[in-house]
Amino acid sequence: MNHESALNRRQTLGIVGVAAVSGLHSTVFANETSAAKPRIKIGQIGTSHAHAIGKLQAIEKFPETFELVGVVEPNRDRREQLKNHEAFKNVRWMSEKELLATDGLQAVAVETEVAQLVPTAMRCLQAGMHLHLDKPAGESLSACQEMHRLAEKQSRTIQMGYMLRYNPAFQFAKRVASEGWLGKITEINGMMGKLINDAGRKDLARYEGGGMFELACHLIDQVVWLLGKPTHVESFVRRTYPEKDSFADNQLAVLEYDDALVTIRCNHIDPMGGPRRSFSITGTEGTFAIEPLEPHPKAQLGLARPRENFRKGFQEVSFDRPSGRYDAEFLDLAKVIRGEKKLAWDGDHDVATHEAVLRASGVL
Template sequence: MNNPHFLTRRHWLATLPAVATAAGQLCHAAEKPRLRIGQIGTKHAHASGKLQAILKFPETFDFVGIVEPDAERRAAMANRDPYRRVTWLTESELLSTPGLQAVAVETDIPNLVPTAVRCLKAGKHIHLDKPAGESLDACRAMHQIATDQNLTIQMGYMLRYNPAFQFADRIVRDGWLGEITEISGMMGKFMNDGGRLELAKISGGGMFELACHLIDQVVSLLGPPDKVTSHLRRTFPEKDTFADNRLAVFDYPKAIATIRCNHIDPMGGARRQFSITGTEGTFEIRPLEPTPKGRLGLDRPRGEFNKGYQDVTFESPTGRYDAEFMDLASVIRGEKKLRWNAEHDIATHEAVLRASGML
């Protein structure tokens, strides 16, 4: 492997000026008023991680409290970190808190969009975890409310803030890879019996709940697909109805994208990967997290990178969700616009539903 490149923080900021790191924003946070924020829900798979990220930046966020309408769940979580450190509220108490500006919506999937709508109608910006419910029409209606009230919906697609994916986005838009002809990705894990039963309750299963992160990246790079074809296998029909091995094919005029989601993968997260190939080069990310690694192949020199293959190594993010909440703070303060607009989020959701066999 010739000519490895390490993107230092200085190089990283120079290479991607549109995206500020959480660390870079934090140094100015003490100079600005704190943003009042709360959270509704503890049942989403990312709920505790999102709360930890918010609490990590007390200079930026004034965390008001958390809501969990399920009394049994609330009792079970109250003495666990990070929940033991926060105030428990009812939804009406939270939404009527003076000065509240934003809410992180972290309920179970069926309640994500209804909860988000109530927050928007109360005049709050929202961080909404993924995916945006099981209905395309409800997703559209939710975004219309936000647009009408000039409020922000930040979707919780965490890979948007992953440095390797941000690098990929930049080099594609700068034409380093030429015309994109192929994207492929895989996001799997080994799911235990209890998890299988939970995911089986959603017809879209793992493609809907997990691989949506990669589908968001496909739509970001190539736009809405012309056609989506969903394939699935139920490996253990005698055990449950969970479609644990799935493939979706996204057709474009000059490109084909494929996304796999395998929940019987014994290597799990370590094998998650994403690659983009065009007429002039290719870029591969593996692993995706926690410290992503890239492999860039070029048919000619680009910037400081040489013709041929070379490694691209990125600094470890300070936390999985840190950058997205610092970005949300900048958006709410009016310092920037959220890059991913309603049109993109709706297109992503339609692609997720079609890939999951739900449309």
């Protein structure tokens, strides 16, 4: 089977954002006929989340798809800090009450600090909005469950902002795992670290779950997407500088499944943490390893026997560089809001992911 037919098969999974492998051009970031469709009215609440500016820039990147109504930031000092930032030069600042009362508003991107994500989402759902909700979904499992129950009751979609969902290498990983190329999955290993400064440490020390909770949640989301809810989770936590703060900066989680063991590491005192972020899946018939994860993912596929146009043994798998980290997720959200498709990740998945995150980070 040639590369083009392989790509067509991959697209039948119903997952947007898959880049072509081995030099083929990506076909998923084109905005198709969206210019002929009514624009989706969307607003953003909050600017304090680590991804807030990037999410706003992604919305602004597609004016033929989204009509940005306004941005809510109640902190005057924060608004002053951002007023000259390119992403905020033309935004309309407004109150949350004004935004949610906007005629025809369909969606809200919630980009507050983590502690306010779920409470803000609840108010938006009560107002009838679809959501792009950044991660992680707070420190309470019951609050997360309640939020998803309300979304189901309101027939509204919550798209969680786990940034690896639309990464082409991870979507290819989902494909090869789902189609049995790797056989029975027995092992997954992931690492997501960075070197954080003192101000960042102080900020994250507010959360009991530390770096695993705030950063490695992206990897745990992928594990649950591949294997489902774990049967047991064991958390190992180290606080390297207790004289400085209570930040859990070096963590390991072991997620147990009937046939597989998963290890996820998060290290915030690693000077090479960003470049060496990695994720690998091994089964009885092969292995697939991604390193680096971003911004231009690279991967190696090892197969016990040939699969389609891939040979037995190890080979590199190349991907087109994504046009932007958050582009594909917002274009996908537009399709969901228009009723053209359902989101690939439902509420059950998001709750299972959140429980796994809380257990992996030692909160539960």
